[in-house]
Structures are given as C-alpha cells and as structure tokens.
Amino acid sequence: xxxxxxxxxxxxxxxxxxxxxxxxxxxxxxxxxxxxxxxxxxxxxxxxxxxxxxxxxxxxxxxxxxxxxxxxxxxxxxxxxxxxxxxxxxxxxxxxxxxxxxxxxxxxxxxxxxxxxxxxxxxxxxxxxxxxxxxxx
Amino acid sequence: xxxxxxxxxxxxxxxxxxxxxxxxxxxxxxxxxxxxxxxxxxxxxxxxxxxxxxxxxxxxxxxxxxxxxxxxxxxxxxxxxxxxxxxxxxxxxxxxxxxxxxxxxxxxxxxxxxxxxxxxxxxxxxxxxxxxxxxxx
DNA sequence: CGGGATCCGAGACGATACTG
DNA sequence: CAGTATCGTCTCGGATCCCG
Numbered sequence: 001x002x003x004x005x006x007x008x009x010x011x012x013x014x015x016x017x018x019x020x021x022x023x024x025x026x027x028x029x030x031x032x033x034x035x036x037x038x039x040x041x042x043x044x045x046x047x048x049x050x051x052x053x054x055x056x057x058x059x060x061x062x063x064x065x066x067x068x069x070x071x072x073x074x075x076x077x078x079x080x081x082x083x084x085x086x087x088x089x090x091x092x093x094x095x096x097x098x099x100x101x102x103x104x105x106x107x108x109x110x111x112x113x114x115x116x117x118x119x120x121x122x123x124x125x126x127x128x129x130x131x132x133x134x135x136x137x
Numbered sequence: 138x139x140x141x142x143x144x145x146x147x148x149x150x151x152x153x154x155x156x157x158x159x160x161x162x163x164x165x166x167x168x169x170x171x172x173x174x175x176x177x178x179x180x181x182x183x184x185x186x187x188x189x190x191x192x193x194x195x196x197x198x199x200x201x202x203x204x205x206x207x208x209x210x211x212x213x214x215x216x217x218x219x220x221x222x223x224x225x226x227x228x229x230x231x232x233x234x235x236x237x238x239x240x241x242x243x244x245x246x247x248x249x250x251x252x253x254x255x256x257x258x259x260x261x262x263x264x265x266x267x268x269x270x271x272x273x274x
Numbered sequence: 275c276g277g278g279a280t281c282c283g284a285g286a287c288g289a290t291a292c293t294g
Numbered sequence: 295c296a297g298t299a300t301c302g303t304c305t306c307g308g309a310t311c312c313c314g
Binding site (some may be wrong): 013021022023024027028029032033035036037038039042043046048061062063064067079080081090102105106107109112113114115118120121123124125126127128130131132 | 156158160161162166167169170171173174175176178179180183184193196200201215216217218219239242243246247249250251253254255257258260261262263264265267268269
Binding site (some may be wrong): 206230 | 306309314
C-alpha cells in the first residue's frame with residue numbers, strides 16, 4: 001500500500017468509540033455488509049428464516065441461483081457466523097442449513113427491507129416509468 | 138402463507154396476491170433489491186438519512202466511492218423514486234440529494250441492518266477466526 | 275462543482291463436467 | 295445429494311479525460 005511507507009493514516013478506522021463507521025473505508029463491518037447484501041445473501045438468509053433447508057431445497061427456493069454461487073454465499077455466511085451447517089456422512093449425504101441466533105436477527109431485519117420493497121413495488125414501478133418517460137423521450 | 142395451506146405454486150411471476158415472491162426469478166422487486174443492496178446503495182441511502190447532501194459531500198461521506206459509481210448509484214435510486222435530486226443552474230452548479238418519503242422508509246430499515254452488523258462486529262470477527270482456524274490449518 | 279464518455283483490468287457469475 | 299474444478303463471459307468498478 002504505502003510505497004513510501006508514510007501514508008497509513010493510523011487507521012483507528014471504525015472502532016472509534018460508538019462512532020457509526022460503515023462509512024469508513026477499511027471498516028470490517030463493510031465487508032460483512034457486502035456478504036449479507038450481496039446478490040444472493042438476502043435471499044438465502046430470508047429463505048432460511050422460514051425453515052431449515054437442505055442445499056438443493058435452498059437452491060430451488062432461491063430461483064436462478066447457480067450451485068456455485070449458492071455454495072459461495074453459504075460459505076461466506078457460515079464464516080461470518082450467520083448460518084450453521086450440519087453435514088451427515090450418510091449415503092446419500094445430507095446437509096442442513098440453519099440460521100444461528102445472530103443470523104436470525106440479521107435475517108429478520110433484511111426481511112423488513114424486502115417486505116417493504118415488495119409491498120411498495122407498484123410505487124417504484126410507477127416512479128421508474130415517470131423517470132424513463134421524462135428522459136427517454 | 139395461503140389460507141388453505143396449499144403452497145401457492147404456479148409461478149405466474151410474483152404478483153400473485155400477497156405472495157412473497159422476491160424468490161421468483163423475474164420479480165421486479167428483485168431488481169429494486171439489487172439497487173438498494175448494491176455495493177454503494179446502503180451507504181448512500183443511510184448517509185442521506187442524516188441530512189441532505191451535495192454530490193461531493195456525499196462522496197466524501199461514503200469513503201472509497203468513485204465519482205462514476207456514486208453517480209450511477211444515485212441515478213438508480215432516483216429512478217426508483219427513493220432519492221430526489223434538485224439541480225440549481227447556478228455557477229458553480231449546485232445539486233442536492235434528498236430522500237423521498239419512501240426512500241426514508243427504506244433507509245431506516247437498512248440502517249437497522251447496518252446498526253446490527255456494526256454492533257455485532259466483534260462476534261462476527263470471532264466467528265471468522267474460528268472458521269479460518271479450523272479450515273486453514 | 276457536478277457530472278458524462280471512454281478505456282481497461284479484475285472479479286463476479288453461469289454452465290458444464292466431475293467427485294465422493 | 296452436495297458439492298468442487300474448470301472455463302468462458304460479462305458486468306462491475308476504478309482511472310482518466312473532458313465539458314458546461
């Protein structure tokens with residue numbers, strides 16, 4: 001980073017007291033945020049809010065996600081301690097995904113966002129048409 | 138969800154009654170969701186929750202965002218009717234960004250998510266270290 | 275100051291094939 | 295079933311230059 005070694009502005013970063021610093025460049029909470037607000041994060045988390053699901057159940061529930069991305073998403077969420085993974089070495093294998101307590105809190109709040117967006121979709125689509133009409137023509 | 142307990146399949150899309158279908162592949166609410174949960178969406182929205190800001194004020198508040206991405210983000214949000222843009226043709230020009238009522242609701246809920254993540258960051262980091270320790274070694 | 279236009283690399287993402 | 299590995303595409307996103 002620092003070619004000359006000088007820059008590194010003593011990153012007290014985002015741990016300043018109670019300061020609310022997702023806005024800070026290097027705050028680890030920003031990384032977490034990108035995990036849970038990533039393309040598939042919110043959908044996976046809220047899907048698990050309803051019940052424990054197996055890998056392919058989850059995959060069917062979240063339409064359009066590829067195996068690879070679901071796998072990646074779940075790994076990130078497991079690493080962050082939001083999702084718990086239980087593998088049974090049976091044949092065929094069975095793996096269950098559950099929310100941890102923290103994951104449940106996060107998921108519930110994400111659900112609030114999604115629910116709001118969902119119910120206000122008509123307004124949003126109207127706004128889009130207005131915007132496009134003014135600019136497009 | 139449905140009164141009779143049947144699973145409300147027949148994916149006509151996501152406008153089925155009150156069905157909760159961000160999970161549906163082509164639901165427009167999913168597009169909106171990606172706008173507000175994009176990389177810079179949550180930060181821009183919650184920054185505007187505090188006050189009205191001008192372009193470069195916003196840019197300084199949200200550390201690390203490039204002009205291009207901030208511009209794009211704001212345009213998406215304006216199109217969705219979440220952000221209001223006021224341009225004054227003075228010299229130098231002055232452009233203010235504000236939340237619409239709907240934008241404020243969304244931002245408030247996003248703030249709840251961010252606040253939670255922020256306060257639980259220690260737990261999350263601990264979980265990460267545990268995860269990495271088990272796997273990495 | 276508040277952007278738009280362009281170029282370019284890195285990484286996200288999807289499809290497919292393969293493993294245990 | 296539950297993934298991993300590989301590969302190709304394509305978008306995201308930063309850097310730069312420019313304009314009103």
